[in-house]
Amino acid sequence: MELLLQDKTLLMTGGTSRLGQALVRKAAREGARVFFTFFKSFRAAQELEETGAQGFSLDLANVPAVDRFAALFKEKTKGLDILIHNAAATADAPIHKMSEAQWDAVMRVNLKAPFYLTQKLLPLLLRRTPSKVFTLVSRAGIHGLAGASNYAASKGGLIAMTQALARELGREKVLVNAVNPGFMRSSMTAHVPDEVLQKNLQESPLQTFSDPEEVADFLIYLSSDRMRQVTGQVFHFESRSF
Numbered sequence: 001m002e003l004l005l006q007d008k009t010l011l012m013t014g015g016t017s018r019l020g021q022a023l024v025r026k027a028a029r030e031g032a033r034v035f036f037t038f039f040k041s042f043r044a045a046q047e048l049e050e051t052g053a054q055g056f057s058l059d060l061a062n063v064p065a066v067d068r069f070a071a072l073f074k075e076k077t078k079g080l081d082i083l084i085h086n087a088a089a090t091a092d093a094p095i096h097k098m099s100e101a102q103w104d105a106v107m108r109v110n111l112k113a114p115f116y117l118t119q120k121l122l123p124l125l126l127r128r129t130p131s132k133v134f135t136l137v138s139r140a141g142i143h144g145l146a147g148a149s150n151y152a153a154s155k156g157g158l159i160a161m162t163q164a165l166a167r168e169l170g171r172e173k174v175l176v177n178a179v180n181p182g183f184m185r186s187s188m189t190a191h192v193p194d195e196v197l198q199k200n201l202q203e204s205p206l207q208t209f210s211d212p213e214e215v216a217d218f219l220i221y222l223s224s225d226r227m228r229q230v231t232g233q234v235f236h237f238e239s240r241s242f
């Protein structure tokens with residue numbers, strides 16, 4: 001049976017996220033050599049390593065730590081086929097209460113780290129043709145989200161960065177695309193009040209939340225050699241976005 005990611009090397013941040021766990025497991029099953037980063041979820045990371053994937057504890061808000069990780073990763077691998085920027089932080093507050101620290105923390109993890117990690121690992125990506133970079137974005141980055149201007153700005157910036165890098169790196173056959181997974185039940189959305197959840201559902205034509213397994217399947221397909229000519233796109237699972 002053909003494995004979609006046979007002999008591919010894949011690195012994703014936030015492997016311990018709801019979406020990340022599905023993706024790590026599926027990528028390993030599809031034959032990829034899988035590496036992932038995580039922050040605090042040591043137990044989940046340990047369980048994921050049973051798939052053969054290798055996890056690295058890394059605070060993406062800490063630039064020197066990201067630097068050290070990139071140097072270590074370059075020693076470990078000869079090339080990188082797929083880089084997925086999936087980790088994300090939130091620190092919600094209305095504008096009059098949002099501290100500079102809350103603003104910076106979210107921008108560092110959600111926007112600066114994807115820039116910095118892509119820059120540091122670019123030499124590895126350039127050794128594979130084509131190689132692929134994915135960012136996980138959000139409806140908030142296009143339509144905004146009240147009480148989360150830091151998160152919305154970080155995801156809007158990430159969409160713009162995705163499109164800029166697609167233009168910049170296209171000639172070198174690095175494909176760069178964004179996926180908005182839609183509203184998934186995860187630690188990120190656990191605090192959302194029930195009435196907001198119900199409103200979201202009612203506004204969605206399909207009247208369902210997104211299934212992380214389906215989002216992971218889509219990313220696996222995009223990561224495979226079946227997709228070689230798509231770059232600079234934002235794919236939406238969020239049906240309210242059209």
Ligand SMILES: NC(=O)c1ccc[n+]([C@@H]2O[C@H](COP(=O)([O-])OP(=O)(O)OC[C@H]3O[C@@H](n4cnc5c(N)ncnc54)[C@H](OP(=O)(O)O)[C@@H]3O)[C@@H](O)[C@H]2O)c1
Nearest residue numbers: 014017018019038039040041060087088136183184186188
């Ligand atoms: N859930 C949704 O409804 C939704 C909607 C639209 C877009 N998205 C996007 O989809 C992606 C996955 O979302 P999710 O809901 O599956 O996420 P999640 O379950 O909330 O997990 C967040 C991930 O980010 C990692 N992380 C947080 N702060 C970090 C830091 N300082 N350094 C390194 N890693 C850090 C966490 O690591 P540890 O667990 O190890 O601490 C975890 O792996 C995110 O980019 C999110 O913005 C989600």
